[in-house]
Each structure stands twice: as structure tokens, then as C-alpha cells.
Amino acid sequence: QLHLQESGPGLVKTSETLSLTCTVAADSIIISSYHWDWIRQPPGKGLEWIGTFYYIGSTYYSPSLKNRVIISVDMSKHSFSLKLNSVTAADTAVYYCARRYTDSFDPWGQGTLVTVSS
């Protein structure tokens, strides 16, 4: 079964860049066959889609975040990453990575809490 694991700093200072990595326990052929997405969930709130990456270089981002976000893939490390710049307290959330399978997200990583504070 496919396994995803998020990693990165749990605390980021206001106005700095949030950087997370999602490691995919799978062969490179698997990574090149699907879209890979980031989704976040502020404490006590609902899910918010951040963006997606497809290995041929296609990326699509949430209209509300597109000016601050970059998603990329490192095939050699079987991972994909999220960078969100100019963060504020509103970016405090649990960040999930997920594989897109047909029109759904499955599976999801366990999530990692990122707190933005000055």
C-alpha cells in the first residue's frame, strides 16, 4: 500500500517561507504516473486545497494562494515539496500531502502541524 510522509519545521516565523517535503514510499514509475497534491487544515476548521504537481511539470494552485506557493518534485528522492512564502498566522495549519487518484485524494499522509508565529 502506498505510504506518504510529510516532514519539515513545525514552527515558522511570520513573513518567512514555509517548506515541507512529502516522501513517497514507491517506485519512481509510481511517482511519474500520478498527480501529487498538498492540502491544509487550520486548527478546528475544514480542508483547503493548496495545489498539485504532475511530473511532466504541470502545476496548478489554489487561486487564493497561487502568488505565494510553489510545488515541485524530486524524483531522485521520491519526494515532492511545498514552499509557501510570506506566511502569516492565517497559514497555521496541519499540512497534508496526498496522491490524486482519478478525481479523488487517496491516500493521504499523516499530516504535519505548522505554526506561524513571530
Add this chain to the structure above:
Amino acid sequence: SYELTQPPSVSVSPGQTASITCSGDILRDKYASWYQQKPGQSPILVISQNNKRPSGIPERFSGSNSGNTATLTISGTQAMDEADYYCQAWDSRTAVFGGGTKLTVL
């Protein structure tokens, strides 16, 4: 931008049928997916493409989509089904989630 609207909460007695709705114009021609999220856990996919159950999801979970409303139905609801449920669909190249419904099994 498109929105998906869910009721904030639904209550059901054990053994009864729970129905959770998700409304939005994008559902008229897009698939709906449903996710279950228990406290402190990641969401898991319970219904894809309106009505398909992934492997390992109990048969009591089913889905439908008609007009602008998708519905998640849980037949014979069990205490273990108490969770938050989110619908999701695609608006062009953007994923949209509903606000979530807290299912309480009383």
C-alpha cells in the same frame, strides 16, 4: 469561485440511516468524492466518482449525485462512523471542499 455547501451537523441513532448532503453548481457535471476524518487522524476516502467505494470501505457507505446535490448515505450507522465528513469536487483545475459535516451517532 465555486462552493460546496454541507450541513454543519447531522445526528443519527445507531443502526439507522444517515444522509449527508453536499450542494453546489459544479456537481451538475463533476464527480463528487467523500472523505471521513476522525479526531486527530488524516482524512480517508470513502466514496469516489459519486458512488464508488474504495477497497476496504464497508458496504454500508454509498453515494449518489443528482442535479446539484451529492449525498453520502451510511446505512446501519455504527458508533465507529462518528466523524467529520467532507465532500470534494473539481472546478476546472481547482479542487473544492465542502465545509464539512460532523456526524454524531447518538
